[in-house]
Amino acid sequence: MILCCGESLIDMVPEDGAFLPLPGGSVYNTAVALGRLGADAGYLWPxxxxxxxxxxxxxxxxxGVDLSLCPATDRLTTLAFVFLNDGHASYSFYDEATAGRMFDEGELPALPDGLEALFIGGISLIQDPCGATVDEVAHRAAESGAVVMVDLNIRPNLIRDERATKSRLEGLMRVADIVKISDDDAAWLFPDHAPEDSAVQLLDLGPLLILRTHGAEGATAIHRNGQVNRKAEPVEIADTIGAGDTFNAGLLTxxxxxGVLDKTALEKLDEETLGKALDLAARAAAVTVSRPGANPPWREEL
Structure with missing residues (x-):
C-alpha cells in the first residue's frame, strides 16, 4: 500500500462570479489520483x-482508496478559497480548529503491515498540531522500512515561524527517500542559492531521489546515478489546481x-526506469491541468 497522510479540504473554486465547493487538498488529491491510476492506495487524515x-x-x-485509518471527527472541514490569475491558482485557507488542523498524535492508528510507501506534503507539514503528527508518522514509516516521499509545496503566507518551519522541513528531508521541491520552494528555503543548485545539494541530506519541478519547463529527477529531465506535456490549460499532486501519484504508481519502490531498489535506480516514471507522471498531470479543478485522470484516460 501507498499511504497518503495530509490535508483534505474543500476548494472554493470561482465560477461565474460565485464559488463552487469541490473536494481538494494537496495530499488528498494525490490519494485520489493514486487510486484512479490503479495503485493500492490508502489515506490517513481526520x-x-x-x-x-x-x-x-x-x-x-x-x-478505491482505503479509508480504514481515517479518524471521524465532529470538527468542521477546512475551506480553501481559490483565486485564479491566468489559470494559475493562489489560495486563502480557513482552518482554525478544523478537522485536519487539530489532528493530534494521540489519534494515530498503527501503520498497516507491509506498508510500501508513505506520501506526505502540503500545508499539513507547517501547521500545528497536525504538523507534529505528520512528522511522527514519517518517522514511524521510515523506521518500518517504508519509502517516504515528501512534497514540500510551501505556502509562505501561512508560515508564522520561519525558523521552526525550516527546521521541521529539514528534519523531514533527512528522513525522506524522495523529495519533491519546486523552484519556488527552493527560493524560499535557500534564498542565496540558485534553485538548480539547491535541489542537487539536497542529496547530501540523505534522500535517494530529488524531483525538481520548474513550471511549464517540466521536471528534473536528480539521482546519484544521474539526472533525467522531462518537459511538461503540451496542453491547453484550464487551471493548475492539482497538477503537482497528480504528478506525485503518477511517479509513485x-x-x-x-518494483523499485523500496530503499534498496531506489539506490540503484537506472535512468530508463526513472524516465518512464516521469513520463507517466507528466501525462497524468497534463490531463489534470486540461480541465477545471483537481480532477486527476483515470488510468484508461492515459
Whole structure:
C-alpha cells in the first residue's frame, strides 16, 4: 500500500462570479489520483462528519482508496478559497480548529503491515498540531522500512515561524527517500542559492531521489546515478489546481509497478526506469491541468 497522510479540504473554486465547493487538498488529491491510476492506495487524515466531510469521502471511495485509518471527527472541514490569475491558482485557507488542523498524535492508528510507501506534503507539514503528527508518522514509516516521499509545496503566507518551519522541513528531508521541491520552494528555503543548485545539494541530506519541478519547463529527477529531465506535456490549460499532486501519484504508481519502490531498489535506480516514471507522471498531470479543478485522470484516460 501507498499511504497518503495530509490535508483534505474543500476548494472554493470561482465560477461565474460565485464559488463552487469541490473536494481538494494537496495530499488528498494525490490519494485520489493514486487510486484512479490503479495503485493500492490508502489515506490517513481526520474526516469531518459534516456534509463537506461526506463530499470528501466520495471521490476517495470511488477511486478505491482505503479509508480504514481515517479518524471521524465532529470538527468542521477546512475551506480553501481559490483565486485564479491566468489559470494559475493562489489560495486563502480557513482552518482554525478544523478537522485536519487539530489532528493530534494521540489519534494515530498503527501503520498497516507491509506498508510500501508513505506520501506526505502540503500545508499539513507547517501547521500545528497536525504538523507534529505528520512528522511522527514519517518517522514511524521510515523506521518500518517504508519509502517516504515528501512534497514540500510551501505556502509562505501561512508560515508564522520561519525558523521552526525550516527546521521541521529539514528534519523531514533527512528522513525522506524522495523529495519533491519546486523552484519556488527552493527560493524560499535557500534564498542565496540558485534553485538548480539547491535541489542537487539536497542529496547530501540523505534522500535517494530529488524531483525538481520548474513550471511549464517540466521536471528534473536528480539521482546519484544521474539526472533525467522531462518537459511538461503540451496542453491547453484550464487551471493548475492539482497538477503537482497528480504528478506525485503518477511517479509513485510507476515506481511501484516497476518494483523499485523500496530503499534498496531506489539506490540503484537506472535512468530508463526513472524516465518512464516521469513520463507517466507528466501525462497524468497534463490531463489534470486540461480541465477545471483537481480532477486527476483515470488510468484508461492515459
Amino acid at each position: 474526516i469531518s462528519t459534516d456534509d463537506f466531510g461526506a463530499a470528501l469521502r466520495g471521490p476517495l471511495e470511488k477511486a 510507476a515506481l511501484s509497478e516497476a
